[in-house]
Amino acid sequence: xxxxxxxxxxxxxxxxxxxxxxxxxxxxxxxxxxxxxxxxxxxxxxxxxxxxxxxxxxxxxxxxxxxxxxxxxxxxxxxxxxxxxxxxxxxxxxxxxxxxxxxxxxxxxxxxx
Amino acid sequence: xxxxxxxxxxxxxxxxxxxxxxxxxxxxxxxxxxxxxxxxxxxxxxxxxxxxxxxxxxxxxxxxxxxxxxxxxxxxxxxxxxxxxxxxxxxxxxxxxxxxxxxxxxxxxxxxxxxxxx
Numbered sequence: 001x002x003x004x005x006x007x008x009x010x011x012x013x014x015x016x017x018x019x020x021x022x023x024x025x026x027x028x029x030x031x032x033x034x035x036x037x038x039x040x041x042x043x044x045x046x047x048x049x050x051x052x053x054x055x056x057x058x059x060x061x062x063x064x065x066x067x068x069x070x071x072x073x074x075x076x077x078x079x080x081x082x083x084x085x086x087x088x089x090x091x092x093x094x095x096x097x098x099x100x101x102x103x104x105x106x107x108x109x110x111x112x113x
Numbered sequence: 114x115x116x117x118x119x120x121x122x123x124x125x126x127x128x129x130x131x132x133x134x135x136x137x138x139x140x141x142x143x144x145x146x147x148x149x150x151x152x153x154x155x156x157x158x159x160x161x162x163x164x165x166x167x168x169x170x171x172x173x174x175x176x177x178x179x180x181x182x183x184x185x186x187x188x189x190x191x192x193x194x195x196x197x198x199x200x201x202x203x204x205x206x207x208x209x210x211x212x213x214x215x216x217x218x219x220x221x222x223x224x225x226x227x228x229x230x231x
Contacts, residue, residue: 031217040122042204042223050217058218090158094217099146099165102206102219104158 002027006105023091032074037088085112119222134190136205145209153201200229
């Protein structure tokens, strides 16, 4: 079955360390997205990519970085510059058309202490 | 800029009853799509229903239906015969066509937590 795989489900890191969250999709979707979810704030867009080797900043890109070397993969790195990294992170993908709904992974809960 | 507002942080409904979740949005575009997503305790985001702005007919998916009022920029979700499994966070989302950049940005509301009482 096609879908989006995020790993790991839970991630713990010490403050000051960079950490990379994995996102892989086999839906053959062009577009991929990273969202951050905090209580009471809904989903906020971190980065998105419409094609390989190209990506754009979302609303809260500071302290994050991404790469899109393959169509299937869109890893997110949370750097030490991110002031409040503890959150739930969701990866999503969609088809080429703007009426294509987002398909989501199961998310990664990152805790930084 | 487009915005999506869900003014009900939390709602409750008795099992087998009907509940309506509200969503309003602001946009100057004429062509766009609206979605409702469900996020149960597992935190998996699940598409519930979608509506194209050009279609006047309200979308329906089994027990879920929408009341789409384009002029009022309102997109409410009605859940009929509520079941315990409907308990979740519900997010309203908007996506329009950004032709200049060719990229599409989904905008989400802050969500409504639905509790279903047995």
